[in-house]
Amino acid sequence: MIKVENLTKRYAGQTAIRDLSFEVGQGEIMGFLGPNGAGKTTTMRILAGFMPATSGRASIAGFDVFEQSLQARSRLGYMPENVPLYNDMRVTEYLDYRAALKGVPHRRNAERVGDVKELCGLRDVERKLIGALSKGYRQRVGLADALLSEPDLLILDEPTIGLDPNQIRQVRELIKNLGKQHTILLSTHILPEVEMTCSRVIIIHKGQIEACDTPENLLSQIRQAGGVVVEAKTGNDDGVEELKKISGIRDVTVKDDAGWRVFSLRVESGLDVRPEVFKLAAARRWTLRELSQRRATLEDVFVEITHSDQIGLD
């Protein structure tokens, strides 16, 4: 559905994205991750035909986004970052206008506008001025707009930014459902979001792709995968020396917590060392109060890949 080859975009004096290549297949939900300024919005804008790339090619459903821009754009629903809208229009009026722009057939106009209002929960505010809507509703208007022409492909630039937890959950459900019929490329900072909704993930950093895989594969690849936390009273033992002898444990750090020793173990991926730790504790007569495996999250992957310049997450 999306094909990107060696895409590069240079602004005056700086390179926003460098030599990006990736593909998104029909029916995939692709998550697009990266720190602020990594080039996510730039890539999405190029795909949406809003600006041309400096070099390289990108196509949507086989149509080049620059050479055959109109055909590419008519197969696409794009929701820009921060959802710019005309504040002087009413919700229904705006959606009617957008449906006409997107070439929704006249006789289907009312039906489509009604459908997207239903889907995005805009019924309550359909007669309100867009300028009077809250951030959450504006976001939904943007999403409704993207869905109007029943496009094959949805490109959503941070669809959940600025929403409250309930709204985020609603939007997540909506995206999951949409993923059954549409191909979706979405960018977000909320990583659990991606784990829950996306079938594949691209992590982009300083304009380059650092990783592109399923969330599961990414998780199994990272070094920090499979951390184990042990809290115990070790008596006269130091604990660290003994734990390090267990095969598969790469590193042990320790801190004290009111008489308890709290060990963090870094373990080779794919191994479960908890039974070994328990046996050791039993043999050495340690009093164990916690023995748990910490599941690595995409956040760990993200931090590991992009931590080099210590950019925090939003």
Place this chain on the structure above:
Amino acid sequence: MRKFHALLLREVRGYFHSPIAYIVLVFFLLVSGVDFYFQVSFMNQRPASYTVQEAFFNSVFFWFAFVLIFPLITMRLFAEEFKLGTIEPLMTAPVRDLQVVLAKFFGALVFYIVLWIPTLLYFAIFQKITHQPAANSTGAYWGSYLMLLLLGMFYLAIGCLASVVTKNQIVAAVISFCTITLLFFLGLVQFILLDVSSGMREALGYFSAIEHMGTYSRGIIDTRPMVWYLSMTAFVLTLTYQAFQSRKWRL
């Protein structure tokens, strides 16, 4: 065509959704009403060799209001879209750049025409009350309103161009106001500099909105200004189209 229609409708509605439209309407009716009142009272005092209609379209009041309305009408057209970022959803919809430029131009033109419609009433009321014709012939009406349309198209096109090069509405208004005023006074130069060569005077005469309005409001429909204004409008709109397309490379 449906897309163009939707774009045009949005532009026209945009005017009537904003307070600027009503401010311009009120200001304009006020000035043109005062203009009409003064012309009629002047003509009441002494015999005149011109008609009320001619006087109305050739007075200082008229020109003052005339050059001022264009920046007000056109400043928001593109600049506002750039400022609010609404250009992004607009241009990622499957619409052509040319459709957008033309829709904005014709949207402004529709508002401009709406602005002039009430002035027709002045002449109707004048005739009803005085039982005197306000103009020598219907051709004079056609001529003056045709010239309004031609001048309007040219100056609105200039306003479009000014609005497309900036995202600041005030800057757009200042650029178009200065350009239009400059063009307007260029046409006056031929009356001030008597010693300039005749070729130069003739060339400057093309810019003379006052002279064109003078002839047209007498009902003399000369095709030269018509060709001039139509081709200048097309030329400036082409520039606007090019400037609008160049946004992609300036980002």
